[in-house]
Structures are given as structure tokens and as C-alpha cells.
Amino acid sequence: MSAPAATLYNPLLLPEIREMLAENDHRGLTEVMTELHPVSIAEFAEGLSPDETWQLLSHAEIHRQAEVFSFFSPAKQEELASGGGREQMSKLLEAMSHDDRVDLLRRLEQDVVDSLLPLVAKADREDIRRLLSYPEHSAGSVMTTDYATLPPDIPVSEAIGRVRREAPHKETIYYVYVVDEERRLMGLVSLRELILAKPTSPVSDIMQTEVISVRVDQDQEEVARELAKYDFIAIPVVDEQHRLVGIITHDDVIDVVVEEATEDVHRMGAVGPLEEDYLKARIVDVWRKRAVWLSLLFVAELLTVHAMQTYEHELDKLVVLAMFVPLCMSIGGNSGSQAVTLITRALALNQVSIVDWARVLRHELLMGLLLGLTVGCFGFACASLLTLLLSPPDVKAWKMGIVIAQAVAAICIWGTVVGSMLPLLFKRLGFDPGYASSPFVATLVDVTGILIYLSIAKVFLL
Amino acid sequence: MSAPAATLYNPLLLPEIREMLAENDHRGLTEVMTELHPVSIAEFAEGLSPDETWQLLSHAEIHRQAEVFSFFSPAKQEELASGGGREQMSKLLEAMSHDDRVDLLRRLEQDVVDSLLPLVAKADREDIRRLLSYPEHSAGSVMTTDYATLPPDIPVSEAIGRVRREAPHKETIYYVYVVDEERRLMGLVSLRELILAKPTSPVSDIMQTEVISVRVDQDQEEVARELAKYDFIAIPVVDEQHRLVGIITHDDVIDVVVEEATEDVHRMGAVGPLEEDYLKARIVDVWRKRAVWLSLLFVAELLTVHAMQTYEHELDKLVVLAMFVPLCMSIGGNSGSQAVTLITRALALNQVSIVDWARVLRHELLMGLLLGLTVGCFGFACASLLTLLLSPPDVKAWKMGIVIAQAVAAICIWGTVVGSMLPLLFKRLGFDPGYASSPFVATLVDVTGILIYLSIAKVFLL
Numbered sequence: 020m021s022a023p024a025a026t027l028y029n030p031l032l033l034p035e036i037r038e039m040l041a042e043n044d045h046r047g048l049t050e051v052m053t054e055l056h057p058v059s060i061a062e063f064a065e066g067l068s069p070d071e072t073w074q075l076l077s078h079a080e081i082h083r084q085a086e087v088f089s090f091f092s093p094a095k096q097e098e099l100a101s102g103g104g105r106e107q108m109s110k111l112l113e114a115m116s117h118d119d120r121v122d123l124l125r126r127l128e129q130d131v132v133d134s135l136l137p138l139v140a141k142a143d144r145e146d147i148r149r150l151l152s153y154p155e156h157s158a159g160s161v162m163t164t165d166y167a168t169l170p171p172d173i174p175v176s177e178a179i180g181r182v183r184r185e186a187p188h189k190e191t192i193y194y195v196y197v198v199d200e201e202r203r204l205m206g207l208v209s210l211r212e213l214i215l216a217k218p219t220s221p222v223s224d225i226m227q228t229e230v231i232s233v234r235v236d237q238d239q240e241e242v243a244r245e246l247a248k249y250d251f252i253a254i255p256v257v258d259e260q261h262r263l264v265g266i267i268t269h270d271d272v273i274d275v276v277v278e279e280a281t282e283d284v285h286r287m288g289a290v291g292p293l294e295e296d297y298l299k300a301r302i303v304d305v306w307r308k309r310a311v312w313l314s315l316l317f318v319a320e321l322l323t324v325h326a327m328q329t330y331e332h333e334l335d336k337l338v339v340l341a342m343f344v345p346l347c348m349s350i351g352g353n354s355g356s357q358a359v360t361l362i363t364r365a366l367a368l369n370q371v372s373i374v375d376w377a378r379v380l381r382h383e384l385l386m387g388l389l390l391g392l393t394v395g396c397f398g399f400a401c402a403s404l405l406t407l408l409l410s411p412p413d414v415k416a417w418k419m420g421i422v423i424a425q426a427v428a429a430i431c432i433w434g435t436v437v438g439s440m441l442p443l444l445f446k447r448l449g450f451d452p453g454y455a456s457s458p459f460v461a462t463l464v465d466v467t468g469i470l471i472y473l474s475i476a477k478v479f480l481l
Numbered sequence: 482m483s484a485p486a487a488t489l490y491n492p493l494l495l496p497e498i499r500e501m502l503a504e505n506d507h508r509g510l511t512e513v514m515t516e517l518h519p520v521s522i523a524e525f526a527e528g529l530s531p532d533e534t535w536q537l538l539s540h541a542e543i544h545r546q547a548e549v550f551s552f553f554s555p556a557k558q559e560e561l562a563s564g565g566g567r568e569q570m571s572k573l574l575e576a577m578s579h580d581d582r583v584d585l586l587r588r589l590e591q592d593v594v595d596s597l598l599p600l601v602a603k604a605d606r607e608d609i610r611r612l613l614s615y616p617e618h619s620a621g622s623v624m625t626t627d628y629a630t631l632p633p634d635i636p637v638s639e640a641i642g643r644v645r646r647e648a649p650h651k652e653t654i655y656y657v658y659v660v661d662e663e664r665r666l667m668g669l670v671s672l673r674e675l676i677l678a679k680p681t682s683p684v685s686d687i688m689q690t691e692v693i694s695v696r697v698d699q700d701q702e703e704v705a706r707e708l709a710k711y712d713f714i715a716i717p718v719v720d721e722q723h724r725l726v727g728i729i730t731h732d733d734v735i736d737v738v739v740e741e742a743t744e745d746v747h748r749m750g751a752v753g754p755l756e757e758d759y760l761k762a763r764i765v766d767v768w769r770k771r772a773v774w775l776s777l778l779f780v781a782e783l784l785t786v787h788a789m790q791t792y793e794h795e796l797d798k799l800v801v802l803a804m805f806v807p808l809c810m811s812i813g814g815n816s817g818s819q820a821v822t823l824i825t826r827a828l829a830l831n832q833v834s835i836v837d838w839a840r841v842l843r844h845e846l847l848m849g850l851l852l853g854l855t856v857g858c859f860g861f862a863c864a865s866l867l868t869l870l871l872s873p874p875d876v877k878a879w880k881m882g883i884v885i886a887q888a889v890a891a892i893c894i895w896g897t898v899v900g901s902m903l904p905l906l907f908k909r910l911g912f913d914p915g916y917a918s919s920p921f922v923a924t925l926v927d928v929t930g931i932l933i934y935l936s937i938a939k940v941f942l943l
Contacts, residue, residue, distance in 0.1 A: 056691050058711055179676070186673050193655050193672070193714075210655070210672060211648050214641070229518050247739070249520055250732035252655075252714060269731040270712035273738060277709070280742035281826055287749060288822020288919060289815060297827035298840060306848060309819050310855045313893075316815050317856050317863075323807035324867050331871075334803055341796055341803035345785035345927055348807055352814065353751060353778050353920040357771050360750020364743055365759035378760060386768060393772045394779050405786050409793075431775075457750060457919045458815040465807055 032063045040071050045078065052079035052087070061090035069102045077107075082187070085114035094299060096123050101131050109138030112147075116190050118163035118271065121150040125160075150265075158242045159235040161275060162256045162265030167195045169222050171205055176218035182210065191268055194253050197226045202262045204255055206230060232257045235264055242267055243275040244369065283367055286453035287360065289316065316458055322466045323348075330473040333481055339406065339414055340476055344469060347426050351434040351468035352461030354390060358383055358438030359460045366442055366452050376443050380436070387435030391428035399424035414480055422479050426472040433471065434464045494525045502533050507540065514541035514549070523552035531564045539569075544649070547576035556761060558585050563593050571600030574609075578652050580625035580733065583612040587622075612727075620704045621697040623737060624718045624727030629657045631684050633667055638680035644672065653730055656715050659688045664724045666692060666717055694719045697726055704729055705737040706831065745829055748915035749822065751778065778920055784928040785810075792935040795943055801868065801876055802938055806931060809888050813896040813930035814923030816852060820845055820900030821922045828904055828914050838905050842898070849897030853890035861886035876942055884941050888934040895933065896926045 039047040052060065052075065064072050064087070072095075076084045088096065088111055100108050100123060112120050112135065124132050124147060136144055146164055153159025167189045169178050178195070186192045195213070197206040206226030216225045232255040233242045246254045246267065256265040282292040291308030293300050327334065327344070334341050362379065365371040371379060403420030438460045442452035501509040514522065514537065526534050526549070534557075538546045550558065550573055562570050562585060574582050574597065586594050586609060598606055608626055615621025629651045631640050640657070648654045657675070659668040668688030678687045694717040695704045708716045708729065718727040744754040753770030755762050789796065789806070796803050824841065827833040833841060865882030900922045904914035 054691070056693065056711075058693075059691075183676055186677055210676075214645055214672075214676070215648055229516070229521075231518065231520075243735075247732070247735045249518075252731065269714065269735070270709070273705075273709045273731070273735060276735060276738050276742070277830070280738075280746075281830065284742075284746060284749065284822060284826045287746065288818050290819050290822055293823070296832045297823055298833060298837065298844070302844075302847065302851075305823075306851050306855075309816075309848070310852055313812070313815055313819065313852055313856055314859055317808075317812060317859055317889075320808050320811040321863055321867065323811070324804050327804040327807065328871065331800060331804070335800045338793060338797045338800075338803075341800075341806070342786050342789040342793070344803070344806060345789065345810055345931060346779075346782050348810065349782040349785070349924065349927060350775070350779060352923060353775055354771075356750050356918075356920045357752050357775065360746060360752055361755070361759055361767075364746045368739070368743065370758045371760060375760065382760070382764075385764065386771070389764075389768050390772055390775055393768075394775055397776055397779055401780070401783055405783065405790075409790065427779075456818075458818050461814065461923070462811065465811060469807060 032059075033066045036063060036067070036075070037071070040067075040074055043074075048075060048078040051075070052083060057083075057087045058090050060087045061092075065092060065095055069099055069104075072099060073104050073107060081110055081114045085111055085116070089115060089119045093126060094296075097126055100127055100135070105134060105138060109135055112139050113143050116163055117146060117150065117165050118161060118190075121147060121160075124151060125155075153235065156239050157235065158233050158237045158239060158256050158267060159265070161239050161242070161271050162235070162267045163190050163271075164265050165190045166253070166255075166263075166266040167192050168198050168202075168263065169195050169208070171197050171199070171223035171226070172221055174219050174221055175213060175216045175225065178208070178222050179213055179218075182213065191253055191266070194251075194266070196230075196255055196263055196266070197222055198263050201260075204230060204232060204257055204261055204263045207255070230255065232261075233267070234258075239275045240279050243272045243279065246272045247276070279367075283363070283453050286451065287363065287456050289313075289456040289458040312456075312458070316462050319462045320465065323469055326466050326469040326473075329470070330477070333473060333477055337414060337476075337480060339409055339419065340473065340480070342405075342409075343402065343419075343423055343426075344472065347423070347430055347472040348465050348468050350394060350427050351430040351464035352457075354387070354431045354434035355438035355460035355464045356457040358386075358435045359442060359455050359457060360438075362439045363442045363452050363455065366446060371443075373443055373447050376440070379439055379443065383435050383439040384432070387432035390435065391431035394431055395424040395428035398427035418480060422472075422476050425479075426475045429471050429475070430464070430468045433467060434460070437464055437467075494521075495528045498525060498529070498537070499533070502529075502536055505536075510537060510540040513537070514545060519545075519549045520552050522549045523554075527554060527557055531561055531566075534561060535566050535569060543572055543576045547573055547578070551577060551581045555585075555588060559588055562589055562597070567596060567600060571597055574601050575605050578625055579608060579612065579627050580623060580652075583609060583622075586613060587617075615697065618701050619697065620695050620699045620701060620718050620729060621727070623701050623704070623733050624697070624729045625652050625733075626727050627652045628715070628717075628725075628728040629654050630660050630664075630725065631657050631670070633659050633661065633685035633688070634683055636681050636683055637675060637678045637687065640670070640684050641675055641680075644675065653715055653728070656713075656728070658692075658717055658725055658728070659684055660725050663722075666694060666719055666723055666725045668692060669717070692717060694723075695729070696720075701737045702741050705734045705741065708734045709738070741829075745825070745915050748913065749825065749918050751775075751918040751920040774918075774920070778924050781924045782927065785931055788928050788931040788935075791932070792939070795935060795939055799876060799938075799942060801871055801881065802935065802942070804867075804871075805864065805881075805885055805888075806934065809885070809892055809934040810927050810930050812856060812889050813892040813926035814919075816849065816893045816896035817900035817922035817926045818919040820848075820897045821904060821917050821919060822900075824901045825904045825914050825917060828908060833905075835905055835909050838902070841901055841905065845897050845901040846894070849894035852897065853893035856893055857886040857890035860889035880942060884934075884938050887941075888937045891933050891937070892926070892930045895929060896922070899926055899929075 167185045182192050193210045195208050199205055206228045207230045208226045212225055235256050235258050253266045253268045258264050285292045289312040399420040402423035403416045406416040406419040441455040445455050446452040629647045644654050655672045657670050661667055668690045669692045670688045674687055697718050697720050715728045715730045720726050747754045751774040861882040864885035865878045868878040868881040903917040907917050908914040
């Protein structure tokens with residue numbers, strides 16, 4: 020339930036709140052903390068200093084404080100947690116939802132965590148340690164442990180009573196999980212089913228027994244896909260012995276979906292995925308994530324120099340050939356970008372899998388052919404025209420047109436095929452298909468594009 | 482609550498089900514329809530013919546049928562709705578959730594809709610007509626009208642009774658909306674709050690009055706952002722008079738988030754957004770969406786020919802210059818891709834807005850400088866080395882190295898700046914910033930890259 024980045028706090032409220040804080044207006048501040056939506060409070064609190072923020076928070080009971088805190092931006096949360104007020108912070112940690120606090124602790128410096136944890140109640144401390152032990156991006160790292168459970172053998176009336184008592188402390192009570200004495204997941208009842216059921220029937224009679232669950236070590240992306248598929252409010256997380264260890268709720272899944280889409284998009288643009296806000300990320304981190312790819316692609320592009328050298332003689336003899344090199348190169352990069360984008364996204368959405376490679380290839384061969392014909396026609400017209408305008412007509416315009424038309428069509432087909440097959444190949448080899456970015460495909464196709472163009476030119480013009 | 486594309490039905494169950502269908506095994510089929518999860522039923526039903534599917538569905542009561550139907554793939558739904566069985570289909574439409582059925586009707590041919598609607602009960606027909614009238618991608622087009630409402634003045638005990646009675650027919654009862662006699666939205670109570678409250682207090686005492694809502698004509702992307710921000714299960718939709726007209730639930734928001742991410746990704750790869758599954762989309766549609774961009778970019782790239790022509794004399798005199806053109810071009814495209822990807826995504830996530838343009842520019846100028854220095858160093862080393870290997874050493878290797886280093890650094894800065902500013906400019910002009918795709922930026926930068934490189938070369942080498 021981590022808060023999305025708040026970009027704008029409400030600037031109208033801020034001066035008023037500041038005044039209240041200066042006057043320590045207990046009644047006004049209590050009203051602000053209890054009446055406004057936590058998101059609104061969090062938004063204008065972005066404009067307050069850490070001390071002011073702590074002062075404001077102190078005017079509500081601890082669960083409300085934790086709720087507001089959970090909507091602060093990550094930067095604000097870290098600032099408050101790392102600054103003074105260890106005592107207050109440890110109380111907040113106890114009251115925060117279990118996944119949010121682990122999320123925060125993961126982002127803090129180790130020495131801050133070490134100074135906070137001893138102040139947290141033992142049960143919470145152990146819960147935190149356990150959740151922190153799951154690897155990043157696993158189901159365990161995004162799940163929460165404050166879910167409601169029931170034994171199978173009590174009647175519905177007693178079950179409702181229990182859920183009512185647990186309600187204030189649980190992340191959701193809309194799904195209640197039925198577990199045996201060893202906490203093995205036996206079934207699921209929704210609150211809707213509970214309040215509709217006969218009060219005397221045992222829970223085991225009304226629970227759904229075919230419960231979809233995920234394993235604690237599964238990747239968060241798969242988990243998000245499962246939950247989205249079934250339209251659940253929450254999905255239970257189990258260990259190898261099918262014991263219930265946590266739940267993942269719908270709001271966390273939206274966060275995961277957005278996070279994974281961002282990663283995919285960044286990879287497509289040949290940037291190592293940035294987890295921080297663009298404007299808040301450290302310059303040196305961003306530089307590293309961009310420079311690595313840029314340098315690798317640059318080195319790969321050196322092959323284009325080699326390709327050009329192979330035709331040095333021809334280029335020397337007919338300078339007009341060089342003029343069309345950038346044009347031919349670009350069509351490969353663009354058609355490759357289109358194909359790689361479509362296939363990478365289709366893979367991410369599970370619309371296509373590796374076994375479909377032959378269908379994809381047929382599809383893209385046909386598409387490459389159609390696109391090649393389309394752009395080839397433009398190529399003929401434009402190249403003929405441009406050659407006519409060149410000062411020394413050392414080559415016939417229609418001949419140049421034919422060469423460019425053929426080259427452009429061939430490179431277009433080639434770019435389309437490479438762009439569509441590369442993500443599938445990457446997936447087959449166990450890499451993230453997203454690494455087959457547009458620039459990566461463009462680089463691959465650039466070299467071959469030059470060779471295709473110049474070899475066609477050699478045959479027809481020299 | 483539309484179902485995501487089912488990619489694989491359960492092949493193990495299918496032969497068994499087929500056998501049951503052939504024998505018309507009522508007990509077995511009823512068990513299948515009631516015991517299995519609707520998603521599982523929908524998955525294997527993808528392998529059944531329309532007739533077999535209708536036969537299978539008929540073994541459950543109509544609400545269960547509607548639930549299973551809602552998880553069928555869009556193609557399967559359309560097949561069933563367009564085929565025979567108008568009577569059965571109209572009954573299903575009445576039982577389906579209100580947003581799902583409108584979603585389906587939107588996808589059907591007009592004559593199929595016209596033949597189905599008269600068979601649907603009047604109240605449902607009017608609901609369908611109203612929902613169909615909202616433009617695509619608006620809040621109205623994704624909302625559902627089967628939500629639960631309460632008047633403000635009844636006691637909690639009566640409210641719980643009402644919610645219980647309405648529960649089987651509502652999409653969610655976890656949020657109940659409080660409205661006055663004109664259906665104006667006054668407040669919200671969650672089921673959690675209802676069951677925790679004193680049975681005698683009036684609903685108006687326990688309801689939250691600061692309710693976040695969206696307008697029926699708002700864009701679905703903004704709606705998704707709002708819901709994700711507040712971690713809601715559902716968000717109410719109101720008209721201009723603040724009357725409640727529908728709700729949008731968390732599962733639909735996940736669908737919207739995924740759909741919007743796909744659109745963004747497709748635009749980034751210079752493909753008109755495809756709404757269908759990759760393998761299911763019609764060839765001619767895909768061709769059009771790709772050919773338009775590819776042709777536009779091709780025509781724009783003709784400027785590179787013009788740029789090269791401007792330096793025809795220099796290229797003729799020093800053929801080695803042409804060798805390095807592709808290398809210099811590619812660095813512009815790649816650095817531009819990185820910048821445009823980061824900024825477009827940051828805009829989509831609201832991490833950056835137009836007013837930040839100066840900060841982004843400073844940021845990217847610095848980054849371009851750092852990246853330019855990095856790649857410039859490589860450039861010097863590689864170009865010197867490659868020139869040494871060229872057959873006629875008509876230019877000093879270190880001189881060529883210096884030219885390439887400068888050109889690469891300058892083009893890198895230029896690509897970074899153009900890539901970062903273009904999406905902001907597009908947004909400022911009212912276009913979707915996503916149209917500033919990697920290929921688009923690359924094309925822009927290609928021409929200028931060539932001019933930068935050749936003008937530096939002219940100064941230093943000729």
C-alpha cells in the first residue's frame with residue numbers, strides 16, 4: 020500500500036496549517052488530522068519541515084498517524100525516519116501496515132534500521148525480520164501479514180464476531196482465510212458470503228475450497244497477472260508446505276503493474292530500469308544506467324565503419340552512394356523498433372509465448388513484405404527525384420531509384436524479422452526479452468542494412 | 482471486470498468434459514459448473530464449440546453462467562453472442578455485470594446488437610443504452626451501474642439488512658454510497674465500518690463525507706491514477722450535478738493501467754496503439770498502424786540525403802568521412818531514445834510536468850555532457866585505431882580521432898536535449914507526449930547529427 024509520488028501538495032491549505040502549528044492550535048490541528056482524507060493531509064504535509072510534520076501527526080491517534088504516513092512520498096518517509104524522533108518512529112512502525120513498513124525499512128540506510136528496530140515491539144520486530152528476508156520482486160517482498168483467518172469448524176455467527184473484533188487491525192477483512200491448526204490454507208470466505216450465510220452453519224460449509232494462491236518465492240509480475248486475471252481483492256501467499264504466510268492486496272498489485280510497466284519501458288529505451296522518481300534519482304546512478312548501454316551500442320556500431328570500409332572502393336567511385344546510406348540505415352532501425360515493440364509487449368501480456376515463434380515469424384515476414392512494398396514505392400519515387408537534383412549526374416536517376424527501392428524493401432523485411440525474433444530468442448535463452456530494446460535492434464540492423472544496400476548498389480550500378 | 486486474454490485452456494479436462502457433453506451427463510456437468518473456479522471453466526471452454534459451450538453453460542443458474550461468460554476471451558464472447566441462441570444470450574446479458582455487458586456490446590456488430598437488445602428486459606435495456614452513450618476511454622465507459630446505495634437517515638442495523646438483501650446483485654458491497662433523494666452523493670460507508678458501528682446510530686453519523694469521486698467525462702487514465710493513489714476498492718462516478726451515476730472498481734482499474742501502458746509502449750515504438758491481441762489483430766489494421774509511421778519517418782529521413790548532399794564536395798575529397806557517418810548518426814538516435822523514454826514515462830507517472838521543463842533541461846544537459854564525455858573518449862580511441870587500419874592513410878589517425886570524439890560528444894548532448902524536450906513540447910501543444918517515440922526522435926536527430934559531424938570534420942580536416 021505504498022503511496023504514489025505526490026507531485027503537488029495543496030498550496031491553499033499550507034499557510035493556514037503553518038499558522039495553526041505556530042500557535043499550537045490543538046483543536047484545529049486535531050480537526051485537520053481527523054477530518055481530511057489522509058491523502059490530502061499527506062499532500063500538503065510535503066511542504067512542511069520534519070519537525071512541523073511530527074508536530075502535526077501527534078494530534079491524532081497512532082493508527083491515523085500511520086495511515087497518513089503511508090501516503091507520504093518515499094523521500095518524505097525516509098527523511099522522517101532518518102531524522103530525530105526515533106521513539107515516535109518506532110511507534111509508527113508498530114502501527115503501520117506490515118507491507119508498508121518493510122517497504123520503508125528496505126529503503127533506509129542500515130544504521131537507521133539498526134537504531135529503530137530495537138525500539139519496536141518484539142512480535143513486530145520478528146514480523147519485519149521475516150518479511151525483510153524475502154528477495155526483492157518476490158511475492159514475499161510485497162505481501163502483508165495482517166490478514167484475517169478463521170478455523171473451519173466454528174459457526175458463521177461466531178466467525179462474524181471474530182472478524183468484527185479483528186477488523187480495525189487488518190489490512191482487509193473482505194476476504195477471510197480458513198486455515199487448519201498448522202496454518203495450512205483450507206479455504207476462503209468473503210465477508211459478503213459470511214453476512215449472507217445462515218448464522219448456524221459452520222464456516223467449512225460455506226467456504227470456497229478451490230482457492231487460487233501464489234507461492235512466496237514467485238515473481239511479483241506473475242502474481243500481479245494472477246490477481247488481475249481473477250479480479251480478486253487479495254490473493255493468498257503460501258509456503259512450500261501450503262501454509263498461509265501472507266496476502267497481496269489489489270492496491271499493491273496496481274503498484275506492481277505500474278512498476279513493471281516502467282521497467283519494461285525503460286529497458287525498451289535502452290536504459291537500465293530506474294526505480295526512483297526521475298527528478299529524484301541520483302545523477303551518478305542515472306548516468307551509469309544510461310552510459311553502460313550507450314557505450315555498448317557505440318562499440319557495436321563500430322561495425323558500421325567496418326561495413327562501409329568493405330565498400331570503400333565503390334563509395335570512392337560513386338559518391339552518390341554515400342548520400343543514401345543514412346536513409347537506408349534508418350528504415351531498418353524504424354521497422355525493427357516497431358516489430359520489437361509489438362512482440363515485447365505481447366510477451367509481457369502473455370499474448371504470445373516462445374512456442375508461437377513460427378506463427379510470429381510468418382506473421383512478421385508477411386508484414387515486412389507489405390511494409391517493404393509500401394516504403395519501397397516511396398523509395399523509388401524519392402530516390403529518382405533526389406538523384407536528378409544532384410549536381411553531377413554520374414548515375415541514371417531511375418537506376419538509383421530501383422536500387423533504393425530494392426534496398427529499402429529488403430532492409431525493411433530484415434528489420435521486421437530481426438525485431439520480432441530477437442525478444443523471443445532472448446526469452447528462450449532465459450534473459451528478459453525487454454533487453455531487446457529498440458536501440459539494440461537498430462544497432463544490429465544498421466550494419467546489415469548498410470551491407471544489403473551497398474551490395475545491391477554494386478550489382479546494379481557498378 | 483472484463484477477462485484478460487486466456488492463452489491456454491486446461492487441456493487435461495477437455496476430453497473428460499467432451500465425454501460428459503456427448504453423454505449429456507447432467508450431474509457431472511452441473512458439478513463442473515458449480516465446483517470449478519469460473520476462470521478454470523472459461524479456460525477449458527475455449528476449446529469447446531459454441532454449441533458445446535451453450536450446452537455446458539445451461540447446467541448452472543443464470544448468474545453463474547454470466548460469471549463464467551465474463552471470463553471468456555473477447556473472441557469467444559463475440560462468437561457466442563453473434564451465433565445462434567439469441568434467447569439465451571439476452572438472458573445472459575440481463576445477468577451480466579453492467580460494465581461487462583456494455584463492453585461486449587461495444588465490440589459486436591451493430592446488427593447483432595439490434596437483434597439482441599429487444600429481447601433484454603426494459604430496465605436493463607435502458608441501462609445499456611445509457612452506458613453505451615459515453616465516449617470510449619471516458620470514466621462513463623468503464624464504470625458499472627450495479628453498486629449499492631443507502632439513504633443517510635436510516636440506522637446501521639437497517640442498513641446492514643438492506644446491504645445483505647442487495648448483496649447478490651451488486652458488483653461490490655464493500656463500499657456503500659450514501660445518496661439523497663436526488664441521488665446526489667453525500668457520503669461513503671465501507672462494509673467494515675457498518676459492521677463495526679453501533680446498530681442504532683444513523684448512517685449519516687458514521688459515513689465519510691469527504692468522498693473522492695471522478696466525473697463521468699473524465700479520461701480513464703486519470704481515473705486509474707486517482708484510484709491507485711487512494712488505494713480504493715472502488716471510486717464513485719458523478720455527473721455535473723454531483724449525482725451518483727456509477728462506480729469504477731479496482732479490477733477494472735488494473736485493466737485500464739495495463740491497457741494504457743500498452744498504448745504508451747506501442748506509441749514509443751512508433752506503432753499506432755493496437756487494442757487487440759497481437760496474434761488476433763487483423764493484418765490490414767496492423768499494416769496501417771505501422772505503415773503510416775514508417776512512411777512518415779521515411780519521408781523525414783530524406784532530409785539526411787539532403788544533409789549529405791550539402792557536404793558532397795567534402796565527401797568526394799575525403800572518402801573516409803563517409804565511413805563514420807553511420808556511427809555518428811547512431812549515437813544521436815540512441816541517446817535520444819534514452820532521454821525520450823525516461824521523460825515520457827516520467828510524464829505518464831506524473832513525476833514530471835510541463836512546468837518542470839527548465840529543471841529537466843538542466844538535468845539532461847548535465848547528463849548529455851557526462852554521456853558525451855564517456856562516449857567521446859571511446860570515440861577518440863576507436864576512430865584513431867580504425868583510421869590506422871584504413872588502406873590509404875589520407876588523413877592522420879589522431880586527427881580523425883579528435884573529430885569523431887567531438888562529433889560524438891556534441892551529437893550525444895544534442896540527442897539527449899531533443900529527446901527530453903520533445904515530449905514536454907508535445908504535451909504543451911496538447912498532443913499525447915507518447916507520439917515523441919524513439920524512432921521519431923532518432924529521425925530528428927539523424928539529420929542534425931550528420932550536419933554536426935560533417936561541419937566539425939570540415940573545420941578540422943579540410
